[in-house]
Amino acid sequence: MGKLKLIIKREFLAKVKNKSFIILTLLSPLLMAGLFSLIIFLNEKNSEETRTIAFVDESHQLETVFTDSEHTKYVNLTALGLEMAKVKTKEFYYGLIYIPKNDSLINLSKGVAFYSEDTPSLSLLSDIESKLEKKIRNLKIEQLHVDVEKIKATETNVNIASENFSGEKSSKIGSLLRMAVGGGFGYLIFMFIIIYGTSVMRSVIEEKTSRIIEVIISSVKPFQLMLGKIIGNALAGILQFIIWMISAGFLMLLVTSIFGIETASSATSVGQMNPEIVQQVQQTSASELQLVLQEIKSLPILTMFFSFIIYFLGGYLIYSSIYAAIGAAVDSETDTQQFMMPVLMPLIIAIYVGFSVIENPHGPIALGFSLFPLTSPIVMLMRIPFGVPWWQIVTSMLLLIITFIAIVWFAAKIYRVGILMYGKKPSYKELYKWLKY
Amino acid sequence: MKNILTVENVCKNYGNFTALNNVSIAVPEGSIFGLLGPNGAGKTSLIRIINQITLPDSGTIYLGDEKLQPHHIQSIGYLPEERGLYKSMKVGEQVLYLAQLKGMSKTEAKKKLLYWFEKFEITDWWSKKIQELSKGMAQKVQFIVTVLHSPKLLIFDEPFSGFDPINANLIKDEILKLRDEGASIIFSTHRMESVEELCEYIALIDKSNKILDGKLNDIKQQFRTNQFEVGLLSDNKEVLFSEIETKFKVQKSKASINNDLRLLIDLKNGETSTDLINYLNNKSQITHFTEIIPSANDIFLKAVANNG
Numbered sequence: 144m145g146k147l148k149l150i151i152k153r154e155f156l157a158k159v160k161n162k163s164f165i166i167l168t169l170l171s172p173l174l175m176a177g178l179f180s181l182i183i184f185l186n187e188k189n190s191e192e193t194r195t196i197a198f199v200d201e202s203h204q205l206e207t208v209f210t211d212s213e214h215t216k217y218v219n220l221t222a223l224g225l226e227m228a229k230v231k232t233k234e235f236y237y238g239l240i241y242i243p244k245n246d247s248l249i250n251l252s253k254g255v256a257f258y259s260e261d262t263p264s265l266s267l268l269s270d271i272e273s274k275l276e277k278k279i280r281n282l283k284i285e286q287l288h289v290d291v292e293k294i295k296a297t298e299t300n301v302n303i304a305s306e307n308f309s310g311e312k313s314s315k316i317g318s319l320l321r322m323a324v325g326g327g328f329g330y331l332i333f334m335f336i337i338i339y340g341t342s343v344m345r346s347v348i349e350e351k352t353s354r355i356i357e358v359i360i361s362s363v364k365p366f367q368l369m370l371g372k373i374i375g376n377a378l379a380g381i382l383q384f385i386i387w388m389i390s391a392g393f394l395m396l397l398v399t400s401i402f403g404i405e406t407a408s409s410a411t412s413v414g415q416m417n418p419e420i421v422q423q424v425q426q427t428s429a430s431e432l433q434l435v436l437q438e439i440k441s442l443p444i445l446t447m448f449f450s451f452i453i454y455f456l457g458g459y460l461i462y463s464s465i466y467a468a469i470g471a472a473v474d475s476e477t478d479t480q481q482f483m484m485p486v487l488m489p490l491i492i493a494i495y496v497g498f499s500v501i502e503n504p505h506g507p508i509a510l511g512f513s514l515f516p517l518t519s520p521i522v523m524l525m526r527i528p529f530g531v532p533w534w535q536i537v538t539s540m541l542l543l544i545i546t547f548i549a550i551v552w553f554a555a556k557i558y559r560v561g562i563l564m565y566g567k568k569p570s571y572k573e574l575y576k577w578l579k580y
Numbered sequence: 581m582k583n584i585l586t587v588e589n590v591c592k593n594y595g596n597f598t599a600l601n602n603v604s605i606a607v608p609e610g611s612i613f614g615l616l617g618p619n620g621a622g623k624t625s626l627i628r629i630i631n632q633i634t635l636p637d638s639g640t641i642y643l644g645d646e647k648l649q650p651h652h653i654q655s656i657g658y659l660p661e662e663r664g665l666y667k668s669m670k671v672g673e674q675v676l677y678l679a680q681l682k683g684m685s686k687t688e689a690k691k692k693l694l695y696w697f698e699k700f701e702i703t704d705w706w707s708k709k710i711q712e713l714s715k716g717m718a719q720k721v722q723f724i725v726t727v728l729h730s731p732k733l734l735i736f737d738e739p740f741s742g743f744d745p746i747n748a749n750l751i752k753d754e755i756l757k758l759r760d761e762g763a764s765i766i767f768s769t770h771r772m773e774s775v776e777e778l779c780e781y782i783a784l785i786d787k788s789n790k791i792l793d794g795k796l797n798d799i800k801q802q803f804r805t806n807q808f809e810v811g812l813l814s815d816n817k818e819v820l821f822s823e824i825e826t827k828f829k830v831q832k833s834k835a836s837i838n839n840d841l842r843l844l845i846d847l848k849n850g851e852t853s854t855d856l857i858n859y860l861n862n863k864s865q866i867t868h869f870t871e872i873i874p875s876a877n878d879i880f881l882k883a884v885a886n887n888g
Contacts (some may be wrong), residue, residue, distance in 0.1 A: 354662040
């Protein structure tokens with residue numbers, strides 16, 4: 144045990160003292176925060192820009208549609224005629240809306256054109272389209288001699304609040320929250336396995352190429368060395384993760400406190416464009432916030448926490464021992480390609496399946512992949528926020544532990560032989576032979 | 581004499597390949613034992629088994645009187661042929677780590693380490709990284725790693741490769757000193773002149789089999805060819821040569837400094853060196869007379885060729 148501790152300590156320190164580790168650990172939260180602020184900043188800049196759009200309305204029925212808003216101003220050039228208006232727009236304005244002369248309301252929507260120097264954004268076009276559609280619709284309603292206000296009163300907004308039989312409430316926001324939490328956890332494990340698995344592999348290759356391996360395994364068992372390496376790297380990863388979490392939280396706070404006020408004001412400016420939606424949001428936002436809090440409370444937090452730890456450990460140990468075996472089997476990192484694909488495959492499949500699973504968390508695909516031990520750490524974690532029967536969690540964990548033991552045993556065998564083999568690029572057949580040595 | 585290491589009937593196969601076929605050796609305590617053999621003969625396989633890096637398929641190994649056990653690694657120091665240390669780890673930290681893996685306590689390791697660093701005059705290397713050292717310097721560190729825990733049995737695989745003559749000599753003296761202090765040494769090498777110089781016992785392994793072992797002197801006796809080199813003063817060398825040719829199996833040797841006739845004479849069964857001296861003495865004045873003793877190199881080549 145003493146020796147294992149020594150190895151873990153060395154591997155941990157070797158990883159943590161590494162310059163690239165330090166830089167990555169300290170810099171990436173700053174980088175993320177910088178990127179985040181940049182996006183917010185550019186967004187603000189973008190929405191601050193105002194542009195003037197000219198229009199020629201030869202039908203004379205839609206002029207009232209074009210009222211100035213904060214970022215868009217309208218100029219009526221109907222008097223100039225289309226050709227003159229085009230020339231003037233090219234010189235002074237962003238673009239020109241042309242509505243041809245038309246007597247019947249039914250044909251009014253046809254032949255509307257937008258002229259501009261550069262291609263207009265989709266959102267601008269759809270904004271203009273919806274404005275025109277609404278106006279034409281209102282005109283048509285008036286033509287039918289129906290009160291527009293009465294029609295408005297019939298508009299309703301349905302928000303289904305679903306509830307399961309044991310009385311737990313669920314809602315669309317709740318499912319979204321579950322999707323986010325499950326997806327986040329699954330993705331976290333995926334990233335951690337790949338980053339730190341590769342790091343274990345590199346460390347094994349380094350020992351092999353620097354030839355220190357023979358000195359070390361004349362003092363300790365190869366299995367101790369492999370285990371120490373895996374654990375040491377995991378500890379370094381956990382440290383990095385904790386540092387990231389703390390600094391991310393801190394920087395988030397910093398960023399939002401700097402940009403906080405402005406984001407609030409931009410929200411109101413969006414509101415000005417669609418007053419009806421704002422009203423709805425204001426009505427529902429209070430109750431929905433409560434709902435979100437309620438949803439968070441109703442998540443199986445304890446189950447999530449413990450299963451995160453177990454699946455995280457199981458998944459990481461399984462994959463990093465495979466990575467260690469690969470590192471032992473090859474002479475250099477360039478030779479790892481042929482073995483990497485089959486290892487990455489189940490992980491990538493797990494992520495793809497996982498993101499479809501959160502849409503349908505209790506289907507047969509979800510069940511299958513959350514029991515299969517090479518994908519269960521990711522897929523099951525994504526399912527757990529939606530509530531998974533106990534027997535499924537227990538079965539999946541048992542399978543995970545059995546697989547873990549089997550894989551570590553196999554990996555240790557390949558590792559033991561591989562670390563002393565030089566100059567050969569091993570095939571799968573060769574690896575199979577090593578298992579029998 | 582007591583043996584520090586006894587290897588009995590060890591076999592090792594890798595798949596269909598036989599690395600060691602029923603090999604037995606005995607290393608007497610306090611001796612330097614040369615483990616010789618061509619490349620790929622199985623020396624490294626045997627050394628790895630002694631170090632418990634791999635296990636033999638069959639056969640037993642004893643360290644002293646005890647059967648080889650995991651805790652015995654503390655009593656063995658191993659310098660592999662392919663040297664290596666962690667490149668980005670500092671010298672001091674690294675040696676301490678490797679010593680602790682051998683079971684030493686940190687304080688004990690530190691004390692010993694200072695002793696060796698002072699001996700080699702490298703105390704200022706403590707916080708240098710291995711990658712900043714030259715190859716020879718790294719070799720010195722590796723030598724210290726091997727001997728730091730004062731093992732009873734030291735295994736050196738090509739210990740002099742990578743050293744300049746001065747440092748090779750320094751290491752050689754240290755090896756001899758360690759032997760005098762009671763350590764037993766297994767010494768695997770291709771450099772036959774160092775075998776001649778250092779080894780008291782040798783074992784020769786070729787194609788997975790041990791083909792020769794014993795005291796170096798005894799083996800030399802065994803490989804004597806009864807060939808003598810003689811020098812004779814003569815005015816008419818050709819006449820003398822043809823005269824001797826009728827009596828003995830003879831060939832000309834390389835020319836010598838004082839321009840005498842140098843001959844290599846093989847004695848047949850029943851002929852003794854006294855017969856030869858008496859005969860030559862009657863013919864001419866003898867300036868030179870030595871028995872050609874086979875060198876370790878000759879023995880090596882001959883034994884391997886015979887094993888064919």
